[in-house]
Amino acid sequence: MRSYKDIHNILLERIKDGEWAPGSLVPSEADLALEFGCTRVTVNRAMQALADSGLIERRRKAGTRVVQRMTRNAVFEIQIVRHEIEQRGGSYKYLLIGRSEEVPPQKVRAEMGLSGEETLLHVLSLHFADGAPYQIEDRWISLETVPQARHEPFDTLSPNEWLLREIPYTNAEHVFRAARPEPKESDYLNLGEGEPVFVIERTTWLSDAAVTHVRLVHPADSFRLVTRDQHGTAL
Amino acid sequence: MRSYKDIHNILLERIKDGEWAPGSLVPSEADLALEFGCTRVTVNRAMQALADSGLIERRRKAGTRVVQRMTRNAVFEIQIVRHEIEQRGGSYKYLLIGRSEEVPPQKVRAEMGLSGEETLLHVLSLHFADGAPYQIEDRWISLETVPQARHEPFDTLSPNEWLLREIPYTNAEHVFRAARPEPKESDYLNLGEGEPVFVIERTTWLSDAAVTHVRLVHPADSFRLVTRDQHGTAL
DNA sequence: AATTTTATTATGAATATACATAATAATCAT
DNA sequence: ATGATTATTATGTATATTCATAATAAAATT
Numbered sequence: 001m002r003s004y005k006d007i008h009n010i011l012l013e014r015i016k017d018g019e020w021a022p023g024s025l026v027p028s029e030a031d032l033a034l035e036f037g038c039t040r041v042t043v044n045r046a047m048q049a050l051a052d053s054g055l056i057e058r059r060r061k062a063g064t065r066v067v068q069r070m071t072r073n074a075v076f077e078i079q080i081v082r083h084e085i086e087q088r089g090g091s092y093k094y095l096l097i098g099r100s101e102e103v104p105p106q107k108v109r110a111e112m113g114l115s116g117e118e119t120l121l122h123v124l125s126l127h128f129a130d131g132a133p134y135q136i137e138d139r140w141i142s143l144e145t146v147p148q149a150r151h152e153p154f155d156t157l158s159p160n161e162w163l164l165r166e167i168p169y170t171n172a173e174h175v176f177r178a179a180r181p182e183p184k185e186s187d188y189l190n191l192g193e194g195e196p197v198f199v200i201e202r203t204t205w206l207s208d209a210a211v212t213h214v215r216l217v218h219p220a221d222s223f224r225l226v227t228r229d230q231h232g233t234a235l
Numbered sequence: 236m237r238s239y240k241d242i243h244n245i246l247l248e249r250i251k252d253g254e255w256a257p258g259s260l261v262p263s264e265a266d267l268a269l270e271f272g273c274t275r276v277t278v279n280r281a282m283q284a285l286a287d288s289g290l291i292e293r294r295r296k297a298g299t300r301v302v303q304r305m306t307r308n309a310v311f312e313i314q315i316v317r318h319e320i321e322q323r324g325g326s327y328k329y330l331l332i333g334r335s336e337e338v339p340p341q342k343v344r345a346e347m348g349l350s351g352e353e354t355l356l357h358v359l360s361l362h363f364a365d366g367a368p369y370q371i372e373d374r375w376i377s378l379e380t381v382p383q384a385r386h387e388p389f390d391t392l393s394p395n396e397w398l399l400r401e402i403p404y405t406n407a408e409h410v411f412r413a414a415r416p417e418p419k420e421s422d423y424l425n426l427g428e429g430e431p432v433f434v435i436e437r438t439t440w441l442s443d444a445a446v447t448h449v450r451l452v453h454p455a456d457s458f459r460l461v462t463r464d465q466h467g468t469a470l
Numbered sequence: 471a472a473t474t475t476t477a478t479t480a481t482g483a484a485t486a487t488a489c490a491t492a493a494t495a496a497t498c499a500t
Numbered sequence: 501a502t503g504a505t506t507a508t509t510a511t512g513t514a515t516a517t518t519c520a521t522a523a524t525a526a527a528a529t530t
Contacts, residue, residue, distance in 0.1 A: 003482090003483070003484080004483075004484085005483095016441065028509085028510060028511085029510070029511070030509095030510080038484075038485085039484070039485055039486070040510095040511095041484075041485075041486085041487095041513095042483090042484065042485085044511075044512080044513090045483090045484095047511090048512090052287070058510090058511065058512090059492075059493070059510085059511080060491060060492040060493060060494095060509085060510055060511045060512075061491090061492060061493035061494055061495095061508085061509055061510050061511075062492085062493060062494075062510080062511090063509095063510065063511085064510085064511085071312045071313060071314040071315075071318075072312070072313045072314075072399075072407070073310050073311070073312060073313070074310070074311055074313055074407060074409055075308050075309070075310050076308070076309055076311075076409075077306045077307070077308060078306060078307045078308070078309055079306035079307075080306075083306075164307075172307070172309060172462070173461070173462060174309055174311075174460075174461065174462040175459050175460070175461050176411060176433075176459065176460040176461075177413075177433060177455060177458065177459040177460070178412075178413030178414070178431045178432060178433040178434075178453075178455035178458075179413070179431065179455055180429065180430070180431060180455075194415065194429045195415070196413045196414065196415060196431030196432075196455065197413060197431075198411075198412060198413040199413075206251070218413075220412060220413035220414055220415070220431065223412065223413075224410050224411065224412045225409075225410070225411040225412070226408070226409065226410050226411075227407070227408060227409040237514095238512090238513065238514080239513075239514085240513095263479085263480060263481085264480070264481070265479095265480080273514075273515085274514070274515055274516070275481095276483095276514075276515075276516085276517095277513085277514065277515085279481075279482075279483090280513090280514095282481090283482090293480090293481065293482090294480090294481080294522075294523075295479090295480055295481045295482075295521060295522040295523060296478085296479055296480050296481075296521090296522055296523035296524055297480080297481090297522085297523060297524080298479095298480065298481085299480085299481080
């Protein structure tokens with residue numbers, strides 16, 4: 001028996017092989033159902049999977065076309081820093097530098113979509129891999145969205161780990177860039193003269209409420225971001 | 236009438252709100268079908284979508300659990316450099332620097348999984364935004380996988396654009412990092428003293444055959460990589 | 471008691487069927 | 501010819517039904 005996954009794979013092959021060229025119209029569900037000797041529903045399930053993964057575009061009556069993509073997606077994993085390091089067999093250490101309640105600078109307020117001048121929890125900390133500084137975590141946490149944070153000392157458990165463990169979030173925005181470190185950052189990371197840093201800025205939200213904004217600063221020579229593979233199945 | 240998408244969203248809310256905690260067992264399809272007044276099939280469709288997006292894990296008889304994720308995904312778009320620039324309202328220019336057939340260095344061969352010492356097409360080019368250098372494209376193209384490339388001059392159309400338009404690929408691997416530019420790169424990009432670069436290395440594959448490997452080098456102050464939002468639908 | 475067999479249960483998946491909806495094509499009235 | 505109306509068609513989705521499969525629990529056998 002042919003499952004919808006089989007049909008999905010067959011259709012995928014046809015697209016990959018160029019048999020169905022980008023932009024071309026593919027046969028209707030009814031025709032394919034006839035060809036594969038199954039019902040239209042089964043073909044539909046397979047086609048929907050292809051549409052979900054962005055390979056085809058479907059419109060009622062107009063039919064289904066192979067997308068003429070000018071863009072593709074890549075996916076990378078965000079995980080706890082400790083795991084990042086331990087996974088590579090490195091030894092991990094965490095150090096809290098400062099913890100206070102302050103009104104964040106304008107830039108952070110803008111990123112988090114804060115209108116007023118409420119105080120947030122500001123936590124500055126350092127993550128070490130094999131004894132060497134690996135990441136500065138400069139974080140602001142909304143006490144309105146996450147009041148529990150007020151009672152967390154963050155002296156042994158990093159905000160990174162606590163948040164990922166305890167607080168759900170719905171979406172995140174990232175900015176990655178290369179930069180010259182600020183003097184203080186250069187100090188914390190123990191950087192050589194002229195060594196650049198890799199900066200990740202992440203803002204996370206729970207529905208419409210900002211949860212946290214963090215600036216992660218890494219020495220350039222010890223950090224690389226790698227994407228996972230694509231197109232295995234859906235996605 | 237409640238569609239499977241409605242049910243998907245309702246269940247998603249329950250996970251987001253923590254009503255269904257990470258690691259907890261969620262009600263069976265049959266129970267949920269009863270609750271929502273629809274058939275099990277509809278619930279199944281919704282649950283499958285959630286499973287596809289990695290929020291729940293399902294096993295026969297064992298039931299369905301909310302994943303206890305320590306990692307989350309982020310997605311970014313790979314698009315044609317020209318579009319990247321024009322989308323921001325910038326003016327785009329392309330310049331071919333060199334085109335030749337050579338045996339690539341060991342590092343590139345390793346990335347592409349090449350065993351022998353076959354010659355690849357090597358294309359070096361520059362992309363400008365508003366007159367200023369924006370990206371160095373240092374690319375190797377497999378003439379075995381993409382023989383058509385041999386007849387492409389790449390003097391007005393960049394390999395980036397030609398490949399994305401003409402050649403399908405199934406998956407890609409990326410590495411991002413901050414680095415100090417090599418002297419030649421600093422030269423091409425017209426960089427100031429000590430200015431770092433943002434480097435993207437991408438290898439793409441068509442099934443098991445390597446298509447191309449490219450090193451993209453950007454001035455740090457003109458480049459930032461931004462992720463798209465998550466959790467809209469699947470993924 | 472330990473092991474094997476059987477029954478139960480939850481998810482996975484296919485089928486036939488019915489109706490909804492959006493886009494296009496064909497028809498008709500002006 | 502032009503514009504409005506209707507028919508057609510492809511996809512979207514829901515339902516009832518059926519069977520498959522994997523994991524667990526219960527029962528039976530040794």
